[in-house]
Amino acid sequence: MDSDYILEARNLAKEFKGFIAVSNVSLKVRRGTIHALIGPNGAGKTTLFNMLTKFLAPTSGTIHFKGRDITGEKPAQVARRGIVRSFQISAVFPHLTVLENVRVGLQRKLGTSFQFWRSENSLQELNGQALELLDDVGLASQANVVAVELSYGRKRALEIATTLALDPELLLLDEPTQGMGHEDVEKVRDLIRKVAAHRTVLMVEHNMRVVSHLSDTITVLQRGSVIAEGRYEEVAANPQVMEAYMGTAAHV
Amino acid sequence: MPNLSKVRLAGYGALLAAGLVAPFVAYPIFLMHALCFALFACAFNLLLGYTGLLSFGHAAFFGTAAYVTGHVVKTMAVPPGLGVLAGTAAATAVGFVFGSLVIRRQGIYFAMITLALAQLMYFFFLQTSFTGGEDGIQGIPRGHFLWMVNLADDRKLYYVVLATFLFGFVVIHRTIHSPFGQVLKAIRENEPRAVSLGYDVNKYKLLAFVISAGLSGLAGAMYAIVFTFVTLTSSDWHTSGEVVLMTLLGGLGTVFGPIVGAFAVVTLQTQLADKVGSLVTVIMGAMFIGCVLLFRRGIVGEAVGLYNRVLGRRPY
Ligand SMILES: Nc1ncnc2c1ncn2[C@@H]1O[C@H](COP(=O)(O)OP(=O)(O)OP(=O)(O)O)[C@@H](O)[C@H]1O
Ligand SMILES: [Mg+2]
Numbered sequence: 001m002d003s004d005y006i007l008e009a010r011n012l013a014k015e016f017k018g019f020i021a022v023s024n025v026s027l028k029v030r031r032g033t034i035h036a037l038i039g040p041n042g043a044g045k046t047t048l049f050n051m052l053t054k055f056l057a058p059t060s061g062t063i064h065f066k067g068r069d070i071t072g073e074k075p076a077q078v079a080r081r082g083i084v085r086s087f088q089i090s091a092v093f094p095h096l097t098v099l100e101n102v103r104v105g106l107q108r109k110l111g112t113s114f115q116f117w118r119s120e121n122s123l124q125e126l127n128g129q130a131l132e133l134l135d136d137v138g139l140a141s142q143a144n145v146v147a148v149e150l151s152y153g154r155k156r157a158l159e160i161a162t163t164l165a166l167d168p169e170l171l172l173l174d175e176p177t178q179g180m181g182h183e184d185v186e187k188v189r190d191l192i193r194k195v196a197a198h199r200t201v202l203m204v205e206h207n208m209r210v211v212s213h214l215s216d217t218i219t220v221l222q223r224g225s226v227i228a229e230g231r232y233e234e235v236a237a238n239p240q241v242m243e244a245y246m247g248t249a250a251h252v
Numbered sequence: 253m254p255n256l257s258k259v260r261l262a263g264y265g266a267l268l269a270a271g272l273v274a275p276f277v278a279y280p281i282f283l284m285h286a287l288c289f290a291l292f293a294c295a296f297n298l299l300l301g302y303t304g305l306l307s308f309g310h311a312a313f314f315g316t317a318a319y320v321t322g323h324v325v326k327t328m329a330v331p332p333g334l335g336v337l338a339g340t341a342a343a344t345a346v347g348f349v350f351g352s353l354v355i356r357r358q359g360i361y362f363a364m365i366t367l368a369l370a371q372l373m374y375f376f377f378l379q380t381s382f383t384g385g386e387d388g389i390q391g392i393p394r395g396h397f398l399w400m401v402n403l404a405d406d407r408k409l410y411y412v413v414l415a416t417f418l419f420g421f422v423v424i425h426r427t428i429h430s431p432f433g434q435v436l437k438a439i440r441e442n443e444p445r446a447v448s449l450g451y452d453v454n455k456y457k458l459l460a461f462v463i464s465a466g467l468s469g470l471a472g473a474m475y476a477i478v479f480t481f482v483t484l485t486s487s488d489w490h491t492s493g494e495v496v497l498m499t500l501l502g503g504l505g506t507v508f509g510p511i512v513g514a515f516a517v518v519t520l521q522t523q524l525a526d527k528v529g530s531l532v533t534v535i536m537g538a539m540f541i542g543c544v545l546l547f548r549r550g551i552v553g554e555a556v557g558l559y560n561r562v563l564g565r566r567p568y
Contacts, residue, residue: 107434115431
């Protein structure tokens, strides 16, 4: 196994009752890079993410993380190994406060999460760390706001802070800037660059400005298959990719 | 300015004071009846209100504990305190078995399977001999608590029941406000997200299920001692439905809601039973529908909402 690559998927396929959403996709993510996954709507990007994080069982194929076969593992187990994902639709705990949201990410490592006889005040020792994470995404001043009241862009920022609470080795982001205003997009872009300094990022992203800015490698998916892979300039010049994006020019 | 936690603290004080003087102004048997169901509803609320799991078979735990307690106290001459412990332990064990079978299911499937399992228990209780089948177990001796307190005296028994209720209430309250409770809330709010943060959500749900079953059992065990008999009613699906109604009526996911709901329903049942007879069931059904359609937050939930509105605060 080549140790340059943190994640390696071989011949992954997913079939939904006869409909093949992902067919025979092989993907290698190089350690320490930002790897973007792009493709038109319905190309199978989220399905691929779901397989890589074990939220969906692949119909066929294998997944290796740091040289270990994780194909048969459970999603929570994969998360504990260091692959942590965000969701395409913002995933916060709406009726917990911003601080509590991040603490849910932090508290597992205390080893007290099954202790129903212990006071929740014992979680306060995590507040400092939680506030630091919130500060990184510019949310420290809203620590005590209930998450449901945040704007969309800030929910996404909170989601990233919560994900980072696990200090994952490999971060999977499903359209982190979707639905954001121009300013928020730039903030999240800078944030991704910052957090990628000492970890690996695999992200689905439609915003080509973000993709071109951040990515070391880009994989293009269309109708469940990889049609191109390489650096931004290489991929953008690929005639097949240009054709695939003709109908969805709005995203480019 | 008063805040919610101060109001809650005042609520605890009022509850305790009311609990202490209650047997001087109301029938102890009625109060004990309501307290048993209040604990039952609080235990149910831990599962539905704080974990988001709707069980339609909670009478199985209530009934199991009632039968086991009744049986060991009556035929094995076990003291009542120990009998209650035995009943609670049995309900906890049944809870573990049921929970292991059902915890992977979601929503309506979860409700249907818990109902089916509870029906299995019901038919087991109907067929097996130690329960007395259709006759039930009659004439369970109340005995003495810790060899000192003569429980034949309703008022003395009442204080033991009150103390047991408070114990159960404190366990639930602590569970909700523990690191474990925090994970439960996260699971209720967004289960896939909790999974993606590395939590084996089924293990957390199972523990919540077992705690809920055990405390429902504690309620059923006390019920057997209070009424000195156990019948099939304790484990039939009406009882499972009643605890759902009490919780919804009082206020799902609120600390006091299930208590209020239990007292309201038990009061109605005891007041109306001799006046309208079997119409009680219809009235209960209508209340159920009213609850779901008109005031979804229940009595306590609506009251808290009103309180917050009056103070110009946003509900949460
Ligand atoms: N659970 C499912 N059952 C059946 N079909 C599904 C399921 N999930 C996804 N699909 C289908 O698989 C295809 C790929 O979906 P997927 O969500 O992976 O696309 P995507 O590339 O993430 O698209 P988008 O850019 O819109 O997010 C779509 O045609 C979708 O309808
Ligand atoms: Mg998608």
